[in-house]
Amino acid sequence: MSSNGISAHPFIPNTPSEREQMLATIGVENFDALITDIPEDHRNPGLDLPASASELEVAARMQALAAINQDAGSRPSFLGAGAYRHFIPSTVGAVLQRGEFVTSYTPYQPEGAQGTLQTGFEFQSAVAQIFGMEVANAGMYDGPTAFAEAGLMAARVSRRNRILILDSADRRLFEVADAYSRYQQVTVESIGLDKVLDGDIPDDAACIAFQSPNFLGEIEDARAISDAAHAAGALSVMHTYPIALGMFKAPGQCDVDIATSEGQPLGVPLTFGGAYVGLFTAKQRFIRQLPGRIIGETADTNGRTGYTLTLQTREQHIRRERATSNICTSTQLIGLMVAVYCATMGPSGLRKVAELSYHKAHYLADQINGLDGWDANPNGRVFFNEFVATGPVGPSEINRQLAERGIIGGLDIADVVPGGMLFCVTEMNSRHDIDRLVNALAEIGKGGAA
Amino acid sequence: MNAPSVSPNSSIADMQDRRLLMDRSVPGHHAVALPEPDVPVSDLPDADLLRDVGDLQLPEVDQLEVIRYFTLLSRLNFSIDTNFYPLGSCTMKYNPKLNDQMASLGGFANIHPLQDDVAVQGALEVMHELQKWLGEATGLPAVSLAPLAGAQGEYAGLLIARAALEARGESHRNVALIPDSAHGTNPASAAMAGLDVVVVKTDEFGNVDVEDLREKADDKTCVFMLTIPSTLGLFEPNIIEINQIIHDAGGLVYADGANLNALLGLVKLGDVGVDICHSNLHKTFSTPHGGGGPGAGPVMVTRRLASFLPDPVVVQARSSDAGPRGYRYRLYRPIESIGKINGFHGSFSILVRAYTYMQSLGGDGLRSVSENAVINANYIQAQLRDRFDLAVDRICMHETVLSGKRQADRGVPALNIAKRLLDYGIHAPTMYFPLIVPEALMVEPTETESKETLDRFISVMQAIDDEISSEPETVLNAPHSLPVSRLDEATAARRPVLRWQPDGD
Amino acid sequence: MYPDDLKYSDEHEWARRNDGDVVEVGVTHYAQDTLGDVVFVELPEVGSKVDQFDKFGEIESVKAVSDLFSPVSGTVTAVNSDLEQSPELVNSDPYGDGWIMEVKLDDPAELDALMDSEAYQEILE
Incomplete structure (x- = not known):
């Protein structure tokens, strides 16, 4: 054989003699006879890559790479801004060990995928409940893509083509919405809260989209924004933080039409920004305009309850270029983590996590306000677990000095708020960690060196 | 709460208490304890x-x-992990357990996407290395790992094509040429990218109809979206000529390389004239399908198009304060970038798995992957061709x-063969795709299955073919041994029930 | 299966002229049979204009979606809102309870461009 491959590998069972037998059954002399469709000049180019390695060797290399990272599991972190370090109960990891979930495919054969389908139905039930919305889909890629798809859906529903996003939203949301709508004959524009509340909304606005808690952690008046959007014949689209909904009013209680969120805070580790899951909810009457997968309950021929993908004609594999989206996944496995998280936390657990985050964040804000030259939450607005602070020293210098003390500081947002940092606190930050941060900020503020 | 059944079980299916969590809920039960605040409580x-306590109906x-x-x-x-799963175009290969273990290491699982580059050099090195490996495997050296799934990689690829043509003053090019055998995401992504879809025919040998393509490629052509190997499982023998036609017309060639499992070390897409491709790491590179995601769909392009990547x-940057190595990795936004297509940097936990896998195989092993994948598929084809049309x-x-x-x-459509396979403990092949093949059953065994498993599959397919003659009803009503029989999909779509509802609602 | 009192289009819609210039419109037995279980019909708005042989809505089965083309031009005067809850009426009674819309004709002569039952059955063969 002309192969320069290897003859044995733990993941490739065929032995050389089996290969010979199989090639004989196929009726060819050698492997090369199977790839004659590949232009001869470009056949067998070889791969300039290292040779195969044993499990022991690969694990050692990966562990060494992991060890270089300064992870937020082994030091205090006050970084949020779209990705949050929350408590993950042990049940999540345990269920995630089930290979039956991990190594199954999209449930196109529902009889052989009831596990995936029923957990997806649990996910939809829990997400709809947390959002107070009538329906949820089975999951999107991540929060920002869910938000971008919500804007496009609002344009389809309203048959209007201007997506207006409140200027207090995270810039990432604008960027992704722009990338998704670039060639869709819709525009993505920014609008101020005053204009919205004054009813100064253009009559071709598809939606008023906003984030609450907003990028700076402040709670927006979702009801007033929705009312203003509706008065202008537009939809209201809210991007939220699911943990905040453990204590704050849910989008469904504020007449929001489409609500989205990053699902990561609900039981998913930070993992450097992915893989996450986008949460997507809407009013029932819009279900045929929803993007993504949807799981529905039905019965089998014997009358037993079962679950299946439904409303599939919206999707790319049927409607092709006229699909509501090109998405071809529901990020199901991350959705499973969310489902197990919600089942484990229950209503009291979610409320408690929200309140712990709220109280600890307010404690930190109060402590920072007690420091000379520092100002936390300068606008005095209601916030959940993130707030802006400015200090006597610039954010990048503060973060550098915090890093020297083994603390991951807040996000440098000097480009949004002059001299500003965005601090995030969750139930994972102990009072001891918070006090360490406050003491360090006091020292740094006084010009104290590390 | 709904009462569980108390009658004795008559079958496995009845033994399973499938009530939903809300129907198992008992007020006061809880699955986790949380600490009391260790800080003074602030005013609410x-x-x-605020939301009323009791308004949140989650299971207890x-x-x-x-x-x-x-x-x-x-x-x-x-x-x-439990069944042979020969689902065509999905590459249901073994997902090595080491991958999952490495992705869950604290140094990868607990890093925040907005940490300073300096603090996450190990993660960035994983990404940089994976970019290199994917660039080498495809012959398209400029890589972004940002896309979160194949369809997003595809969309990114099309945005790159549009941006590159706009940069040379050809924004009027708004046509995507797509073969009639293509996957549904191709036209859906093209529509999202504002491209008009023009369908190119497939000839009687399963190849792109070159004359049809020549007629349709013109000064409106933005991209040709070529799935390679095609959804018929074939390598396009005229690929050089095809790509030349597109380039001569001033367009770009986008390869849907979602599935590279047949190409590793056998051919590089960049060598045969492809400008842009994406790859689904959950196919070729063994990351889990997870019941439908998360995926990762890195996009690879020629050097000329590198500046448009998402x-x-x-990048590896020289840096005076970077310690003994003298360089540092950092996240970089290419100068003419199409921008951010998702929140952060890509499906990092999936990227770790793919890089772990690629190291386990190495260059020599990756080539063996493709060789054995091709042998296994042809072996099945050779053994079943007397019973089934190709x-x-x-x-x-x-x-x-x-x-x-x-x-x-003989009265038994492909759907029923697929359902009957489930009774034999084998997952169904992909059915009715590609659309141009009547009664299609698309079988992809992958290289991780043994000859013994393939032989059993072949025997089962022969047995079902016999059943179609001897007892067609058995096949028509399959499956018989699963938790549920055929589901009423029509009612599910007519009167959708999409979440738990209290009884009587 | 193809009543004589109807006119048919080659896109498999039928039109029934009741009294005056108003026609009922639906899909044919062939269309519903080909589609399989109908799960949703996207109805036009009452008062909207439709043009002969142009799209006025969509009809969906579990795994297919097809455009609906109006056999006549005119103004929609009524739609069958029963289909919102029971789209299966299109399957069970395509010429009766499964009707889709009523249109006030712009030009009754357009009906001449449609086929009678016999001609329609010929194109199905």
Whole structure:
């Protein structure tokens, strides 16, 4: 054989003699006879890559790479801004060990995928409940893509083509919405809260989209924004933080039409920004305009309850270029983590996590306000677990000095708020960690060196 | 709460208590304890901003109930870990356990996406290395790992094509040429990118109809979206000529390389004239399908197109304060970037798995992957061709497309063959795709299956073919041994029930 | 299966002229049979204009979606809102309870461009 491959590998069972037998059954002399469709000049180019390695060797290399990272599991972190370090109960990891979930495919054969389908139905039930919305889909890629798809859906529903996003939203949301709508004959524009509340909304606005808690952690008046959007014949689209909904009013209680969120805070580790899951909810009457997968309950021929993908004609594999989206996944496995998280936390657990985050964040804000030259939450607005602070020293210098003390500081947002940092606190930050941060900020503020 | 059934079980299916969590909920049960605040409690904001306690209807169950419930549900699934899963175009290969273990290392699982580059050098090195490996495997050296799935990689690829043509003053090019055998995401992504879809025919040998393409490629052509190998499991023998036609017309060639499992070390897409491609790491590079995601769909392009890649790519930068190595990795936004297409940097936990896998195989092993994938598919094709029609009668690559026409003529359409396979503990092949093949059954065994498993599959397919003659009703009503029989999909779509509802609602 | 009192289009819609210039419109037995279980019909708005042989809505089965083309031009005067809850009426009674819309004709002569039952059955063969 002309192969320069290897003859044995733990993941490739065929032995050389089996290969010979199989090639004989196929009726060819050698492997090369199977790839004659590949232009001869470009056949067998070889791969300039290292040779195969044993499990022991690969694990050692990966562990060494992991060890270089300064992870937020082994030091205090006050970084949020779209990705949050929350408590993950042990049940999540345990269920995630089930290979039956991990190594199954999209449930196109529902009889052989009831596990995936029923957990997806649990996910939809829990997400709809947390959002107070009538329906949820089975999951999107991540929060920002869910938000971008919500804007496009609002344009389809309203048959209007201007997506207006409140200027207090995270810039990432604008960027992704722009990338998704670039060639869709819709525009993505920014609008101020005053204009919205004054009813100064253009009559071709598809939606008023906003984030609450907003990028700076402040709670927006979702009801007033929705009312203003509706008065202008537009939809209201809210991007939220699911943990905040453990204590704050849910989008469904504020007449929001489409609500989205990053699902990561609900039981998913930070993992450097992915893989996450986008949460997507809407009013029932819009279900045929929803993007993504949807799981529905039905019965089998014997009358037993079962679950299946439904409303599939919206999707790319049927409607092709006229699909509501090109998405071809529901990020199901991350959705499973969310489902197990919600089942484990229950209503009291979610409320408690929200309140712990709220109280600890307010404690930190109060402590920072007690420091000379520092100002936390300068606008005095209601916030959940993130707030802006400015200090006597610039954010990048503060973060550098915090890093020297083994603390991951807040996000440098000097480009949004002059001299500003965005601090995030969750139930994972102990009072001891918070006090360490406050003491360090006091020292740094006084010009104290590390 | 709904009462569980107390009658004795008459079958496995009846033994399973499949009530939803809300129907198991008992007020006061809880599955986790949380600490009390260790800080002074602050005032809560105005009550009108707050949610009433009791408004949030989530299940109240104990911890054992959580574990028992989800474990039960897991057992209702077919999966690679439990069944042969020859689902065409999906590459259901073994997902090595080391991958998952590495992705869960604290140094990868607990890093925040907005940490300073300096603090996450190990993660950036993983990404940089993976970019290099993918660039080498495809011959398209400029890589962004940002896309979160194949369809997003595809969309990114099309945005790159549009941006590159706009940069040379050709924004009027708004046509995507797509073969009629293409996957549904191709036209859906093209529509999202504002491109008009023009369908190119497939000839009788399963190849792109070159004359049809020549006629349709013109000064409106933005991209040709070529799936390679095609959804018929075939390598396009005229690929050089095809790509030349597109380039001569001033367009770009986008390869849907979602599935590279047949190409590793056998051919590089960049060598045969492809400008842009994406790859689904959950196919070729063994990351889990997870019941439908998360995926990762890195996009690879020629050097000439590198500046248009989505944000971010990882670059290696010389740095005076970077320690003994003298360089540092950092996240970089290419100068003419199409921008951010998702929140952060890509499906990092999936990227770790793919890089772990690629190291386990190495260059030599990756080539063996493709060789054995091709051998296994052709072996099945050779053994089943006397019973089943072939979509195209020629050597295939990593998958073979059978047609159940002969069986349909005997009154049993392909759908039922697929369902009957489930009774034998084998997952169904992909059915009715590609759309141009009647009664299609698309079989992709992958290289991780042994000859013994393939032989059993072949025997089962022969047995079902016999059943179609001897007892067609058995096949028509399959499956018989699963947790549920055929589901009423029409009612599900007519009167959708999409979440738990209290009884009587 | 193809009543004589109807006119048919080659896109498999039928039109029934009741009294005056108003026609009922639906899909044919062939269309519903080909589609399989109908799960949703996207109805036009009452008062909207439709043009002969142009799209006025969509009809969906579990795994297919097809455009609906109006056999006549005119103004929609009524739609069958029963289909919102029971789209299966299109399958069970395509010429009766499964009707889709009523249109006030712009030009009754357009009906001449449609086929009678016999001609329609010929194109199905």
